[in-house]
Amino acid sequence: GLGDVYKRQAEDTALRAECRKNDVEYAVVKNTLLRFAFNNVGLNELDDQLNGTTSLAIAADPVAPARVIADFAKKLNGKFEIKGGFMEGKVVDMATINALASIPALPVLQAQVLGTMLAPISGLACVLKQIAEKAPAAE
Secondary structure, rough: OHHHHHHHHHHHHHHHHHHHOOEEEEEEEEEHHHHHHHOOOHHHHHHHHOOOOOEEEOOOOOOOHHHHHHHHHHHHOOOOOOOEEEOOOOOEEHHHHHHOOOOOOOOHHHHHHHHHHHHHHHHHHHHHHHHHHHOOOOO
């Protein structure tokens, strides 16, 4: 019904906004055109997946589209599925897509790395302080 159409439009808008925020190009595409383009560059393995509604998410960073689309697919619980993927001109399997999707967003990753870097540094500061306290005062 009409409610479903509005819901789908809202979901599509949410996905497009999430893609934009992560510098991911996203568009619904015609299977015949995509098949033609893929076959032109030798990506024939994706032919089988090109049926029904197909959208394409592309970015310079391979992690962003995998993460954004996988998160969206999880939220829609089976109503939206990842058909396949390609990276650096080669078709990748779902295991690769899921592995890429599990890598956190760059700000989260930077915070995690910073957190792990700060832990040893604060430990080092304590050790240096102890050494300084034990050292005889310079005369």
